[in-house]
Amino acid sequence: MNIKNELFYGGRAMLRDNWLCQRQATQLRTHEFLNSKEMAALQNQYLHRSLQFAIKKLPFYQHISPKFTVADAPRVLREQFPIIDKSTLLLNRRTLYPRNGNVLLWQSVGKTSGTTGTPLAVFRSMQSVLLEQAFIKRHWAWAGFDEDATRVTLRGDVVVPLTQTAPPFWFWNRFNRQLLVSSRHLREQNIAPILQEIRRVRPHALQAYPSTAYVLAQLLQQRDELLHIPFLFSASEPLYQHQRDLILERMGCSVMDMYGMAERVAFATGCEHGNMHINPDYSYVEIVDEAGQPTDKEGYIVGTTFHNLAMPLIRYRLSDRTRWKQGTCPCGRNFPMIEPVTGKYEDSICGSNGAVVSPSVLTFAFKGVQHIKKSQVVQIAPAHWQIRLVPMVGFNKIEEQKLVSNIHQLVDAQVKVEVLLQDDIPTTEAGKFRWVVNLMRLPVA
């Protein structure tokens, strides 16, 4: 396993962390100081280039005239390019993928997780793979994190065999000064050596899913211990308030959240002041309502790629929802702000009146309920939820009733709630934990 890890992480470091990527990251940092007019000009240039590529390469857009100026690109985008989504791509592979859907040898293929249906493949150019890393590095730089700093990674990486019962439960990636801890081994019986190793490497940052960082904070709480890590880089799942609170209490991290997706049509990064900034040099982002019209209220995120010209995704609608946040941020960057992204629409549940219930609101019901190790809220039928719990010693009927009555008092008075006690709640294949799951097929509007 160790030789395999050495080869994998060494090879990846060579590909991703070379001088070219470093130069790109430095170049990207200069964009943070552009004024809004300069930023718009840069966006128009990128947008114009993506639209021209799409018209030229993808039959789906061949009816659109390429004769428009750089300044006109946003208008042409809105007026002539329809909003598409995952199902449009799956149905139109011959016209929305380059070369009838045949990938070239030097291109990489990114896949969506498929946790909510058919996985989707996206072709990526070599250049866009490198640039992605440069954008991530720019975000890290906001936290003063550079090549010489040490990080602990607690994500889905399988770095030791799952059956292993003795330490080490981690792999030291010397190429990137990265301690990869196996999140599958993050349990009570293994935590002592894991904490010892984390303290030994003195990390500047923890890179984790919100749920894995939360598990670490819970284990610290059980042991009545603190672990100081200056920054948390969280990504890939919504970060709920109750998670943020406990992580802060136990590790004192400044949370630097990041929002991205396999389709790579939008990228938002949390700054030192806790605001989420859309990176306007990464892609062209719109927020639209059910009818596809721009809105200042909550709506779907729609993105147009700037850098992956191997397969330009134009006005691609995600199932994630957010809204624009008004005002300016004290960090001074001219990057538009958004409110926290609420999870996948497929992963949201509805109340008794059919309206989507915010997971953050759901967390209120769990406040003050003790002895719960893990929980998951699942919609199994209209107005019918199942709360799956992994109880700890001390959990009893009174706690259970308190949870149910909290839901009826704080979240939804009419919804039918059943509680199911389980030994464990499995994560997805990628090691992600879905706190809210909808087992009903929701129509995506």
Ligand SMILES: [Zn+2]
């Ligand atoms: Zn800011």
